Amino acid sequence: MTEHVVCRLDEIPVGSAKRVSIGPRDIAIFNVGGKLSAIANRCPHEGAQLCLGRVSGSARADRPGQHRLEREGELVRCPWHGWEFDLATGKSYCDPERMKVRSFEVSVKPGDTLAEGPYQIETFEVSVRDAYVVLTL
Numbered sequence: 001m002t003e004h005v006v007c008r009l010d011e012i013p014v015g016s017a018k019r020v021s022i023g024p025r026d027i028a029i030f031n032v033g034g035k036l037s038a039i040a041n042r043c044p045h046e047g048a049q050l051c052l053g054r055v056s057g058s059a060r061a062d063r064p065g066q067h068r069l070e071r072e073g074e075l076v077r078c079p080w081h082g083w084e085f086d087l088a089t090g091k092s093y094c095d096p097e098r099m100k101v102r103s104f105e106v107s108v109k110p111g112d113t114l115a116e117g118p119y120q121i122e123t124f125e126v127s128v129r130d131a132y133v134v135l136t137l
Contacts, residue, residue: 037087048080
């Protein structure tokens with residue numbers, strides 16, 4: 001697997017998403033409560049950008065009028081038609097066996113451990129403290 005430096009961590013604040021491209025791949029990275037998830041950015045239904053979707057959970061009810069939110073922050077809802085996908089696996093909430101988007105491994109690494117990528121900088125007698133988001137394909 002090849003690692004790609006895609007952006008600095010502070011470019012994806014908690015509660016937001018960022019669209020990145022690696023070659024022909026269009027990928028959405030989500031920061032939910034400080035945890036990063038990455039999935040293909042196109043909804044398989046009609047191609048909407050999932051990075052523009054709302055991150056939510058699923059509503060459950062044991063009986064009418066008694067509902068609760070489960071899996072909060074684990075699903076993204078397509079902005080066009082509301083199809084929901086699991087941020088960890090890419091599987092569709094309503095049809096996980098047949099419908100899914102690809103998920104990717106994503107991690108954060110300190111800048112001083114990265115040897116290559118678009119964020120190379122010349123360093124002086126200072127320590128690098130910024131963290132970078134590293135996506136593994």
